[in-house]
Amino acid sequence: MTAGAKKAAKKVVVFDYGFGNVRSAERALAHVGADVEITRDYDRATAADGLLVPGVGAFAACMKGLREARGDWLVGRRLAGGRPVMGICVGMQILFGRGIEHGVEAEGLDEWPGTVEQLNAPVVPHMGWNTVKAPEDSQLFAGLDEDARYYFVHSYAVRTWELEVTNPNIRAPKVTWATHGEPFVAAVENGPLWATQFHPEKSGDAGAQLLRNWLDTL
Incomplete structure (x- = not known):
């Protein structure tokens, strides 16, 4: 690269399947230097350097919308x-095996075993700023202080991490926890698949640094 030349921005697609704050995610990613596109086009989403899957609302409705947009195939193809791929909020939840809301059970993408269920907390939804406990070798939280706070809006979460890796040749996922009434999974780093229960696009400087960390891996 010649002196003074700029490195090309990473191409990130925010997958628009009807269930996410796509504009907020677009602005946050552009702010940290990504070349961002909002689309549900399968081929463009497949070809991008990174795919961000947002999500708001109910687990079952998000899964229905994702399947109708072929998002289940898209995520599987990219990971293969x-x-x-990075999931945010319900976009993280649907990566697990199943979700149970108001007695309704729905299948997720099953990239990780586990159940999304209501938090056992005095007040739900969990809405506001909270700290997290990340592994020391986390790439996602690199450069971020332990007292950094992230913005959460959810009533449901994964309360128990079920994936056990016994093969010493396979790297176990890095799991970050938060607490609201009880511990729950706040983020996961698993090879090319990362996810956060909180909203980095609404988490100020800490969220921006986290998104930069993800871009640096693309």
Whole structure:
């Protein structure tokens, strides 16, 4: 690269399947230097350097919308090729095996075993700023202080991490926890698949640094 030349921005697609704050995610990613596109086009989303899957609302409705947009195939195809995917909020929840809301059970993408269920807390939804406990070797939280706070809006979460890795040749996922009434999974780093229960696009400087960390892996 010649002196003074700029490195090309990473191409990130925010997948628009009707269930996410796509404009907020677009602005946050552009702010940290990504070349961002909002689309539900399968081929463009497949070809991007990174795919961000947002999500708001009910687990079952999000899964229905994702399947109708072929998002389940898209996520599977990208991960099979080792191509980065990041889920946010319900976009993280649907990566697990199943979700139960108001007695209704729905199947997720089952990238990780586990159940999304209501938090056992004095007050739900969990709405506002909270700290997290990340592994020391986390790439997602690199450069961030332990007292950094992130913005959560949810009533449901994964309360128990069920995936056990016994093969020493396979790297176990890095799991970050938060507490609201009880511990719950706040983020996961698993090869090309990363996810957060909180909203980095609404988490100020800490969220921006986290998104930069993700872009640096693309």
